[in-house]
Amino acid sequence: MEDDPAGREGIARLLGGLGYGVTAVASAEEAMEALERCRPVPSLLLADVILPGGxxxxxxxxxxRRRIPSLPALLMSGYAAQPHGTTLCENGIRLLPKPFRKAELAQAVAEELRTARVA
Known part of the structure; x- marks a missing residue:
């Protein structure tokens, strides 16, 4: 979930290059609609911190997570305090600073999926 079209396309391309299937959407509303339609349930929700709308x-x-409690999530932000690697937001969700490289995205996604499987 990325509201910037170029950013959304680039991230989808990176994830696709890593072998992940991607449903790219531009808003929280589109993300909720896509989650209602997607079967099987996606393996991960990747979303920007700053989104348009409510x-x-x-x-x-x-x-x-009210609807799909076990769904792993990873947030990304261009306003993150640390320049590299993931940090935790106050609610325990990993935060990936933007801009990021393919390797950083790959590591963050893999870590989140691995952590979710263990939990």
Missing amino acids: LDGARLVAEV
């Missing part, structure tokens, strides 16, 4: 990334994750 929901920010953390609220989107909270809303999604």
Whole structure:
């Protein structure tokens, strides 16, 4: 979930290059609609922190987890304090600073999926 069209396309291309299937959407509303339609349930929700409309990334994750409690989530932000690697937001969701490289995205996604399987 990325509202910037170029960013959304680039991230989808990176994830596709890593072998992941991607449903790319531009808003929290589109993300919620896509989650209603997707079967099987996606393996991960990747969303920007700053979103247009009423929901920010953390609220989107909270809303999604009301419906799909076990869905792993990873947030990304161009306003992150640390330049490299993931950090944790106050609600325990990993935060990937933007811009990021393919290797950083790959590591963050793999870590989140691995952590979710263990939990």
